[in-house]
Structure formats: structure tokens, C-alpha cells
Amino acid sequence: MSLRLYNTLTRRKQDFSPIDAKDVRVYACGPTVYDHLHIGNGRMLIVFDLLFRVLRRAYGAEHVRYVRNITDVDDKINARAAERGIPIGVLTEEMTAIFHADAAGLGCLPPTVEPRATGHMAEMIEIIGRLIANGSAYQADGHVLFDVPSMPDYGRLSRRPLDEMIAGARVEVAPYKRGPMDFVLWKPAAGDEPGWDSPWGRGRPGWHIECSAMSWRHLGEVFDIHGGGIDLVFPHHENEIAQTRCAFGHQVMANVWMHNGHLQVEGEKMSKSLGNFVTIHELLTSDKFGGRSWPGGALRLAMLRAHYRQPIDFTVKALEEAERTLVEWRRATDGVEPEELAEDVVAALADDLNTPRAIAELHALKAKRPGALLGGLGLLGISFDGLPAESGAQPREGADFAAFMGLIAEREAARRQKNWAESDRLRDALAGLGVAVKDNKDGTTSWEFRP
Ligand SMILES: [Zn+2]
Numbered sequence: 001m002s003l004r005l006y007n008t009l010t011r012r013k014q015d016f017s018p019i020d021a022k023d024v025r026v027y028a029c030g031p032t033v034y035d036h037l038h039i040g041n042g043r044m045l046i047v048f049d050l051l052f053r054v055l056r057r058a059y060g061a062e063h064v065r066y067v068r069n070i071t072d073v074d075d076k077i078n079a080r081a082a083e084r085g086i087p088i089g090v091l092t093e094e095m096t097a098i099f100h101a102d103a104a105g106l107g108c109l110p111p112t113v114e115p116r117a118t119g120h121m122a123e124m125i126e127i128i129g130r131l132i133a134n135g136s137a138y139q140a141d142g143h144v145l146f147d148v149p150s151m152p153d154y155g156r157l158s159r160r161p162l163d164e165m166i167a168g169a170r171v172e173v174a175p176y177k178r179g180p181m182d183f184v185l186w187k188p189a190a191g192d193e194p195g196w197d198s199p200w201g202r203g204r205p206g207w208h209i210e211c212s213a214m215s216w217r218h219l220g221e222v223f224d225i226h227g228g229g230i231d232l233v234f235p236h237h238e239n240e241i242a243q244t245r246c247a248f249g250h251q252v253m254a255n256v257w258m259h260n261g262h263l264q265v266e267g268e269k270m271s272k273s274l275g276n277f278v279t280i281h282e283l284l285t286s287d288k289f290g291g292r293s294w295p296g297g298a299l300r301l302a303m304l305r306a307h308y309r310q311p312i313d314f315t316v317k318a319l320e321e322a323e324r325t326l327v328e329w330r331r332a333t334d335g336v337e338p339e340e341l342a343e344d345v346v347a348a349l350a351d352d353l354n355t356p357r358a359i360a361e362l363h364a365l366k367a368k369r370p371g372a373l374l375g376g377l378g379l380l381g382i383s384f385d386g387l388p389a390e391s392g393a394q395p396r397e398g399a400d401f402a403a404f405m406g407l408i409a410e411r412e413a414a415r416r417q418k419n420w421a422e423s424d425r426l427r428d429a430l431a432g433l434g435v436a437v438k439d440n441k442d443g444t445t446s447w448e449f450r451p
Contacts, residue, residue, distance in 0.1 A: 001058040005225070006309060006352050008233065008257040009157055013352055016256065018224045024055055024064045025223035027215040027254065029232055030114070032071040032207075033095035034080045036279040037102055039299075039314055040263040040270060044229045046300055046381075047260040047308040047353070049108040051227065053381055054349050067218045068111040069211060070096060072118050073204055078193060088194060102280040105296040107381040115214040117205070121196045123213035124205045127247045128185045128198075136246040141176035142188035144200050148181040151242050157257060158234035165234065183239055185209050208239035215253075216244065226254035230261055262311045278314075290316035292406040293413060295386030298323040304355040304380060323387065323405060325363075329373060330384045332366045338378060339371030349379065388412065389437075404433050411437070 003016040018024040028048040031037055037045075052066045072092040081091040103110075128144055131137035137146050148154050155165060166180050173180070184206035189195025195202040205213075215223065221244070228237065237257065244253040265276045282288040283299060302322035306312040342365055348357035358380065365373040377383070388408040411426035430437055 001054075001346060001350050003054070003058055003350050004352055005256055005258060007255075008259050009252070009255075011159075014256070016224075018059070019222070019255070021059055022063050024059050024225075025219040026052065026055065026064070026066045026225040026227065027211070027219055027223060028066070028068045028111075028226070029211055029228040029236065030068040030070050031099055032074045032076060033092045033099060034074065034077040035095065036281045037099055038270065039265070039278050039280060039283060040229070042102070042106055042280045042283075042299070043263050043303055043308075043312065044227075044260055045103055045108050046106055046303050048227050048258075049103075049106075049381060050304070050308075050349075050353060050355070051225070051258070052109060052111070053379055054353065057346075057379060058350075065113065065219065066111045067113045067115065067215065069214045070099075070114060070116045071207065071210055072096070072116050073194060073210070074207060098281055102284065105284045106280065107296050107300050107383055109381070113218045115218060117210040117214065120210070120213045120217060121198075121205070123217050124186075124209050125196075125198050127209065127212055127216065127243060128200075130247045131185065131243065134246065136242075137185055138178065139200055140178070142201060142203070143176055143184055144186040145177060145182040146185055146239065146242060146246075147178065148183070148242070149179050151246055154181075154242055155238060157238050157241060160234065183208065183235065185243070208236055209243055211236075211240045212243040212247070212253075215240075216248075221248040222250050222252060223254050225256045225258060227258040227260075230259040233257075233259060260308045261306075263314055264311065265314050266316070267313055287410070290319065290406070292410050294319050295323065295326075295384075295409075297326055297383045297385060297387065300380070300382050301326060301359070304382075305359055307356055308353055320406075326382070326384060326387055327390060327405065329362075329366060329377070330387060331390070333370045333374045336370045336374060338374040339369065341375045341379060342369065342372040345372075345376040345379070355380070404430060404435050407433075408435075408437065415439070 004013050005016045006013045026048075028044070031041060048068070052064065055064045077088055077092060081088045084091065128137060131146065132139065132144065135147070136150050137144055155162065158165070162181065186198060186200055186203050186205055186209070188201055188203045193204070195204055215226070226237070241253045245251070264270060265278060268274055268276055270277055278289050283294050284296060285293055287293060298319055302314070302318045303312065305318070305322070342361060344361040345358050348354045348361055351357070358376065362373050362376045365376065388405045407426050407430050411423050411430070414422035414426060427437060
């Protein structure tokens with residue numbers, strides 16, 4: 001498989017060739033564990049999990065190292081723990097456990113390494129020490145700051161003029177800063193705040209330095225691919241690059257920079273104030289979005305139907321369509337063994353993860369090579385787990401397929417919680433739509449239309 005990837009650094013699609021084909025090294029910025037992850041974070045998890053799977057296929061599973069960190073020291077964490085009146089460690093453990101369940105629910109493999117920022121203070125202190133020693137950083141008023149003007153080609157990734165960056169970043173004005181773009185590497189910790197001893201006093205790191213430290217420790221001074229959401233290009237990735245390059249003296253931090261596009265929900269930017277903020281946890285386990293919970297495979301397919309660099313509009317309709325497609329594919333592959341992948345599917349994914357084309361190829365395989373369809377779903381990480389049961393009966397003309405599949409899924413959930421009254425109510429609702437369900441002790445085994 002020869003892989004081509006779009007590189008944000010060069011703004012071009014390029015042939016990918018790893019520094020060491022026996023040890024392909026990838027870093028993606030993971031979550032700050034202070035709250036549930038939203039579905040925009042879910043897109044990033046899915047996109048870079050797919051990249052991981054495609055690289056494993058191309059180079060061998062044992063030759064790909066994927067590092068996705070956990071940020072467990074951050075002002076947002078401190079604030080949330082105080083708000084909830086719980087210790088910081090309790091909050092970060094709770095949110096990390098939910099994050100792991102979310103990622104598994106979306107069909108993501110565990111990364112090769114999942115470092116935590118709090119386990120990498122020595123590396124952060126080492127990098128900051130180097131930056132001070134070579135004139136890239138300075139101490140002021142208990143803080144250590146990166147001296148942006150000391151780096152002549154700062155801004156190469158985002159390619160924005162300095163004045164635009166200053167406006168875009170809404171930079172914090174602080175009396176101890178020499179320049180408006182200078183950013184914090186280390187800051188003092190007040191008495192009750194978490195802090196670590198350092199040559200600059202007891203304090204805690206800035207966000208950007210955490211990723212420079214974890215990627216250095218686990219992937220080295222220069223590695224192959226660095227990824228994240230498009231909103232991280234500036235300032236986070238720009239600042240990671242500045243720290244790592246100036247500390248170690250290389251022309252790049254990573255050869256390829258990959259960024260997934262924005263996600264909006266039902267045509268609007270997702271925000272808590274608009275009331276359309278939806279978490280992965282809610283999608284998988286509650287009825288908050290579209291009045292029902294959704295199988296992880298449907299979430300993943302709905303996401304991958306858009307190319308990862310394009311913006312995506314996440315809608316109930318798209319989830320219904322994805323679920324309907326998966327139910328059809330499950331029916332078409334019933335009793336079939338997975339086969340070697342179809343070349344067209346592999347070729348589409350090798351072309352900068354062109355998932356819309358790969359999925360179109362899967363549709364074409366449904367009738368003639370269902371085994372290859374199954375193989376392709378395996379590579380995309382899409383499973384049939386949690387799909388509503390069905391008997392293979394075709395929906396009647398005009399039947400609201402999505403509505404009754406939703407009711408079947410809801411009834412399954414009610415039965416798992418032993419809520420028999422709700423289960424009976426939903427059975428009646430389904431009967432009203434002309435659908436009869438059959439159960440055994442493990443759950444709903446089939447449904448059929450009764451004229
Ligand atoms: Zn990062």
C-alpha cells in the first residue's frame with residue numbers, strides 16, 4: 001500500500017514515507033479530562049484511529065506506535081474539581097474512565113501508549129531548561145515564557161501574519177510578558193493548587209509544553225505524523241513546534257501534520273448556550289439526541305461518510321441513514337466469512353483516507369462480494385454491535401423504518417434495565433406500527449411485519 005496524506009505544513013497531498021518503516025511514529029493530542037467529551041472530540045478520535053488502522057495494515061501492527069495523551073493537569077480541571085468539591089485526582093480518574101468507555105464505544109483501538117501529563121514533569125522541566133539556556137525562553141515574575149520573536153520562522157504551520165495571530169489568539173495581556181505572543185511554559189502554583197518543584201519554584205506547566213514532553217519521551221525529537229482537530233493548529237500546535245524545535249534544534253517536529261475538519265450539529269455550531277451540545281456518552285447511552293441512543297457503529301459510519309478534512313454536519317438524519325445502511329449490510333453478510341479486502345477500498349483509504357470513496361466501494365461489494373464488505377468494515381473499525389435486531393423482513397412501502405428501529409433499540413435498553421413496564425409500552429407502540437417483536441432471555445431476537 002502506498003499511502004498519500006495531506007500535510008498541513010506544506011498544504012499539499014504527499015507520498016508518505018516514514019523515517020523508520022519498522023517503527024512508524026504518530027502523535028495525536030488527546031483530551032483534557034475535566035468533563036465528558038463532545039462529539040467533535042469523537043470525530044478526532046475516530047479519524048486518528050482510522051489512520052492508526054490503515055498504518056498498521058500498511059506497515060504491520062507491531063511497527064506502528066500511536067501515542068495519544070491525556071491532559072490531566074490544567075486550569076479547567078482545577079476549576080471543575082473545586083466546583084464539584086472533589087479532589088482533582090478523583091475528577092480526572094472518573095473522566096478518564098468515561099473517556100475510555102466512549103472511545104471503545106466508537107470502535108477505537110487503544111493507542112500504543114497513552115501517557116499522562118502528570119507523569120512527565122521531568123521531561124517538561126528538561127525542555128524548559130534547554131529553552132532558557134539557549135535563549136528561547138525567559139523567566140519573569142515567577143513565570144517562564146517562550147520568547148516568540150526569538151524564533152525567526154514561528155508561524156510556519158498556520159501561515160498567518162503576526163498581527164493576525166495576535167488578534168486571533170485574543171492573547172492575554174500580562175505585565176510580565178516581553179511580547180504579546182509569548183506564551184507560558186511554567187507558572188507558579190498558589191498554596192492549594194497542584195504544583196511540582198522546579199528550578200523556577202513550585203509551579204505547574206502550560207498546556208503546550210505537555211505535548212512536547214510526552215511526544216519527545218515516547219516518539220523522539222522528530223517523528224512521522226502529528227494530528228489533531230483543525231482548531232488546534234493555532235496556537236497549540238504552533239507552540240508545540242516552537243518548543244520542540246528550539247529545544248532540540250531540528251527543522252521540523254513532525255514531518256506530516258494532519259488535521260480533521262470542524263463539526264457542527266444540525267446546521268449550527270455546537271454550543272452549550274444553543275442547547276445542541278452533545279457528548280459521546282449521551283449519544284451512546286441516553287435519549288438526548290433524536291430521542292434515542294445510538295450504536296457506536298452508526299456513529300462511526302455517519303462520521304466517516306464525510307472526508308476527514310471537510311467540515312461535517314452531524315444530524316439525526318445522518319445517524320438514521322447510517323444505521324439503516326448497517327442493518328442492510330448485516331443482512332447481506334449474515335453467515336459470511338470476512339475475506340481479504342477489496343483493492344478499491346484499500347486504494348481509497350490510501351488516498352488521504354478517502355472514506356466517502358471507500359464507503360461507496362463497500363456499497364458496490366454488498367451484492368457480489370459480501371465477504372470483502374465485511375473485511376472492509378473491519379479495516380474501517382465499524383461493527384454491527386448494538387444494532388437493533390431484525391428478522392430480515394423488508395419494510396413495507398412508506399414504513400418509517402428509522403422510527404421503529406429506534407423503538408426496538410429503546411425497548412432493548414429498557415429490557416437490559418429490567419424496566420418491564422417500559423418494555424411492554426414499547427412493544428405496544430411497535431404493534432401499532434404493524435411490527436411484532438420476539439424475545440428470548442438474551443434480548444430481542446427478531447421482528448417482523450404483521451399485515
Ligand atoms: Zn498537543
